[in-house]
Amino acid sequence: xxxxxxxxxxxxxxxxxxxxxxxxxxxxxxxxxxxxxxxxxxxxxxxxxxxxxxxxxxxxxxxxxxxxxxxxxxxxxxxxxxxxxxxxxxxxxxxxxxxxxxxxxxxxxxxxxxxxxxxxxxxxxxxxxxx
Amino acid sequence: xxxxxxxxxxxxxxxxxxxxxxxxxxxxxxxxxxxxxxxxxxxxxxxxxxxxxxxxxxxxxxxxxxxxxxxxxxxxxxxxxxxxxxxxxxxxxxxxxxxxxxxxxxxxxxxxxxxxxxxxxxxxxxxxxxx
DNA sequence: CGGTATCCAACTGGATACTG
DNA sequence: CAGTATCCAGTTGGATACCG
Numbered sequence: 001x002x003x004x005x006x007x008x009x010x011x012x013x014x015x016x017x018x019x020x021x022x023x024x025x026x027x028x029x030x031x032x033x034x035x036x037x038x039x040x041x042x043x044x045x046x047x048x049x050x051x052x053x054x055x056x057x058x059x060x061x062x063x064x065x066x067x068x069x070x071x072x073x074x075x076x077x078x079x080x081x082x083x084x085x086x087x088x089x090x091x092x093x094x095x096x097x098x099x100x101x102x103x104x105x106x107x108x109x110x111x112x113x114x115x116x117x118x119x120x121x122x123x124x125x126x127x128x129x130x131x
Numbered sequence: 132x133x134x135x136x137x138x139x140x141x142x143x144x145x146x147x148x149x150x151x152x153x154x155x156x157x158x159x160x161x162x163x164x165x166x167x168x169x170x171x172x173x174x175x176x177x178x179x180x181x182x183x184x185x186x187x188x189x190x191x192x193x194x195x196x197x198x199x200x201x202x203x204x205x206x207x208x209x210x211x212x213x214x215x216x217x218x219x220x221x222x223x224x225x226x227x228x229x230x231x232x233x234x235x236x237x238x239x240x241x242x243x244x245x246x247x248x249x250x251x252x253x254x255x256x257x258x259x260x261x262x
Numbered sequence: 263c264g265g266t267a268t269c270c271a272a273c274t275g276g277a278t279a280c281t282g
Numbered sequence: 283c284a285g286t287a288t289c290c291a292g293t294t295g296g297a298t299a300c301c302g
Contacts, residue, residue: 012172013168013169013171013172015168015236015239015240017165017168017184017185019236019239019240019243020164020165020168020236020239021165022239022243023235023236023238023239024159024161024164024248026239027217027235028155028160029159029294029295030155030294030295031295032197033151033155034151034152037144037146037148037151038144040144041143043274045263045264046144046263046264046265047263047264050264054148057263057295057296057297058264058265058266059267059295059296059297060281060294060295060296061264061265062264062265062266063295069253070249070250070253070254071246071249071250072245072248072249072250072253073246076198078264080265083263083264084263084264084265084302085248085263085264086263086265088173091158093242093245093246096238096241096242097238097242099234099238100234100235100237100238101234101235103230103231103232103233103234103235104154104158104232104234104235105145105150105151105154105227106141106148106231107227107230107231108150108151108153108154109150109159110148110227111224111227111228112150112153114203114223114224115202115203115204117158117201117203118201118202118244119201119202119203122200122201122203123201146301160274160275161274161275162275176283176284177283177284177285178283178284188275188276188277189284189285189286190276190277190285190286190287191274191276191292192284192285193284193285194275195269213283214284215282215284215285216283217284217285219283225272225300232283239289243302
C-alpha cells in the first residue's frame with residue numbers, strides 16, 4: 001500500500017506529537033481562546049475584556065494576556081494618561097489562529113447535541129461505573 | 132462596512148463562549164488529541180496506543196479513552212479471549228474532530244518558529260519581569 | 263484603570279502496586 | 283493484556299488585598 005517498510009504504516013502521521021503539545025500549551029487553557037475570540041472583533045481595553053470574558057478573574061486576565069503577548073498572538077499598547085489606558089489587539093498570527101480554530105468550533109456546534117446524547121446514554125448504561 | 136447596527140458590533144460573535152468551553156473540555160487536556168491523532172490511522176489496541184502515545188501512563192490512557200468513548204468520539208470493542216483484546220476506533224464524529232483540528236495543527240506548524248522567536252524576544256526584553 | 267502579590271482549594275496527572 | 287486502586291506532587295486558577 002503506502003508503507004515503505006513491511007509493517008502497517010505506523011509512522012505516517014503528517015504532524016508530530018510535539019506540535020500537538022505546543023498548540024495545546026498555547027490555547028489549551030481555560031481562557032486564551034475566549035480572549036482571542038473577543039479580540040477578533042477589534043482592539044479592546046483591559047476592562048472591556050474583563051467584562052466581555054464572563055467569569056474571568058483580574059489575575060487570570062492579566063496572566064493570559066501576558067502569555068498571548070509573549071507568544072506574539074496579541075499586542076499590548078499602553079497610553080500613559082490618567083486614568084491609564086491599555087489596549088490589546090490581535091497580530092496577524094493571532095488572527096490566523098482565530099481562523100484556524102473556526103473548524104473546531106464548527107465541529108463543536110455541529111456535534112454538541114450528539115455528544116451530550118452520547119454522554120447521557122453512556123452514563124445511563126447499567127454496566128458503567130457510577131462514579 | 133459590515134456592521135448592521137450603528138455601534139461597534141460588540142455582540143456579533145458567531146459562536147457563544149459555552150461552545151469554546153465545551154470543546155476545550157473535550158480535547159483541551161493533555162492526551163485526547165494525541166490519541167485521536169493515532170486512531171485516525173485506524174483501529175488500535177490498548178497496548179499499541181500505550182506504545183504510540185509516548186509518555187502516557189496506563190492510568191491516563193484508560194481515563195482519556197473512557198472520556199472519549201463517553202463523548203462518542205471513539206468506540207471500545209472487547210474480545211473476551213485470553214489474553215484479552217480491546218480495540219479502539221474513531222467514530223464518524225471522531226474522524227470529523229480529527230479533520231477539524233487539522234487547521235489548528237497547520238497553524239501551529241506554520242507559526243511555531245515565529246512564536247518561539249516572539250517568546251525569546253519577549254523574554255529578552257529588559258523591562259520584562261525575570262520570573 | 264490596570265495591574266501586582268499572596269494565599270490557598272481543587273484538579274491534573276505521574277508512580278506504583280495489584281487484579282481478572 | 284488491559285485494566286483498577288491508591289497515593290501524592292505539581293499546576294491551575296479563584297479570592298482577596300494592595301499599588302502606581
